[in-house]
Amino acid sequence: MINVAIVGLGNLGKSAFEQISGRKVEFNLVKVFSRRDYAGGFDEMINDIKNHKDKIDVVLFCGGSSDDAPVMVSEINKIGISTIDSYDNHGQISNGIYVNKVKKAAEEAGTTAIIGAGWDPGYLSLQRVLNNAILPTGMHQTFFGGENGGLSMGHSNAVRQIVGVKNAIQLTISRQDAIEKALLSEYVEKNARHKRVCFVVADEKDYARIESEIRNMPDYFAGQEVVVSFISQNEFDKKYSNFTAHSGQLISTSDKVSFNVELKTKSNMGLTASIMIAYIKANYEMQKRKICGVFSVADVPLSFLVDAKTHWDNI
Numbered sequence: 001m002i003n004v005a006i007v008g009l010g011n012l013g014k015s016a017f018e019q020i021s022g023r024k025v026e027f028n029l030v031k032v033f034s035r036r037d038y039a040g041g042f043d044e045m046i047n048d049i050k051n052h053k054d055k056i057d058v059v060l061f062c063g064g065s066s067d068d069a070p071v072m073v074s075e076i077n078k079i080g081i082s083t084i085d086s087y088d089n090h091g092q093i094s095n096g097i098y099v100n101k102v103k104k105a106a107e108e109a110g111t112t113a114i115i116g117a118g119w120d121p122g123y124l125s126l127q128r129v130l131n132n133a134i135l136p137t138g139m140h141q142t143f144f145g146g147e148n149g150g151l152s153m154g155h156s157n158a159v160r161q162i163v164g165v166k167n168a169i170q171l172t173i174s175r176q177d178a179i180e181k182a183l184l185s186e187y188v189e190k191n192a193r194h195k196r197v198c199f200v201v202a203d204e205k206d207y208a209r210i211e212s213e214i215r216n217m218p219d220y221f222a223g224q225e226v227v228v229s230f231i232s233q234n235e236f237d238k239k240y241s242n243f244t245a246h247s248g249q250l251i252s253t254s255d256k257v258s259f260n261v262e263l264k265t266k267s268n269m270g271l272t273a274s275i276m277i278a279y280i281k282a283n284y285e286m287q288k289r290k291i292c293g294v295f296s297v298a299d300v301p302l303s304f305l306v307d308a309k310t311h312w313d314n315i
Contacts, residue, residue: 001028002284003055005081007045007072008062009034011244012086012153015273016060027280030055042072050079058283060276061085064157066220070098073113074105082111082287084279086118086272088154091219093121093296103294112286113294117279118272119263120144122297124248127261129298131252138254141182143193145172150246151268152196158220159198162213164206167233169240171197174249183260185253197227201236244268278305 004027006016013032020029031052038044049059061073061083069087076083083102092098093116106113116122124142131140144150149171159168173195178188202210211228214221231239246268252259265271279297282304286295303311 001026002280003028003030003057004060004280005030005049005052005056005058006032006060006062007049007076008064008068009036010062010064010157011269012272013060013062015267015269016062016276019270019273019277020060023277027277046072046075046079049076049081053079053081056081057287058280059083060273060280062273062276064161065089065154066158067161070101073115074101077102077105077109077111077113080109080111082106082113082283084114084117084276084283086122086276087115088118088121089219090121099294107293110290110292112283112292114279114283114300115294115296117276117297119246119265119268119275120248122272122275124250124261124263125297127250127259128252131250131259135252135254135257135259138252138257139182139185139187140250140252141188141193143174143179143182143249143251144247145174145194146247146249146264147174147176149173149197151244152246153268153272155196155198155220158217159200159214162210164202164210165200166203167201167236169199169236169243171199171243172246173197179249179251182251183253183258185255191223192225195225195227196221197229199229199231199236199240201233202230204230244270246271281305 006013009032020027033045035045059076059081065088069085073083073085102113128140152170152172155170159170178193181188198214207230214228215226216222244267246265248263250261282300285304
């Protein structure tokens with residue numbers, strides 16, 4: 001049995017808690033660490049995690065990507081506890097800023113940190129890497145949200161971190177004209193593939209500043225088509241409090257072959273939690289083999305995720 005702790009008890013943390021709690025034969029849930037429970041904030045919570053170090057094999061980090069993960073994931077590894085996160089800032093992964101910070105902490109502490117273990121980054125990352133290997137001269141383009149829009153957890157969290165925002169949700173909508181071009185092997189610039197729609201609850205006096213901060217937020221909204229709508233908390237509760245659906249589509253094309261991989265979920269946080277949990281056994285196996293450092297989902301052997309019978313029965 002693997003001893004697991006959860007850090008963060010927002011929507012993702014709650015989904016992880018529900019799923020882990022239903023798999024007691026495989027996992028022992030040691031504790032859920034939520035910053036809300038600590039009057040001393042981050043420092044007090046980190047100290048409590050230190051006190052449980054010898055009881056935890058893997059931490060599922062379910063905090064936000066904009067502010068929490070860049071600070072807390074490396075700190076948890078420094079303590080000597082291995083982690084799995086669903087960090088979703090593609091730019092900070094590809095430019096190495098997030099990766100290198102966690103890598104330094106994990107290598108020095110001898111821990112195993114699996115990053116970006118959601119559905120994108122995560123599941124669709126695996127598909128992109130595989131498709132790039134199969135079609136090295138092909139074109140590979142990813143779309144999110146579909147024509148009806150889907151909940152982007154990371155972007156929603158980033159908006160909620162802005163001073164004066166009382167509540168917010170960000171829906172990503174795929175541009176259908178862009179998808180049609182991709183299917184015809186026409187390249188579409190990344191910033192032209194989607195429309196990002198933000199519904200924000202705030203005081204009217206803050207509207208202009210908040211909208212400006214959203215539109216100019218690097219790695220999340222800057223340079224993209226963005227619609228910001230301010231609504232009341234009552235309207236937010238009626239229309240969006242239970243909105244959790246999302247989707248993704250990877251289109252890979254060459255002159256002779258095309259792949260069209262679609263992913264749809266009724267619960268973004270539910271699927272993300274499922275993927276993070278799928279990597280617990282892999283993380284634990286890597287620890288046993290003393291494979292330390294930082295790893296994307298593409299670095300982890302798929303056979304580490306399942307037992308031997310499941311592995312060979314599905315080849």
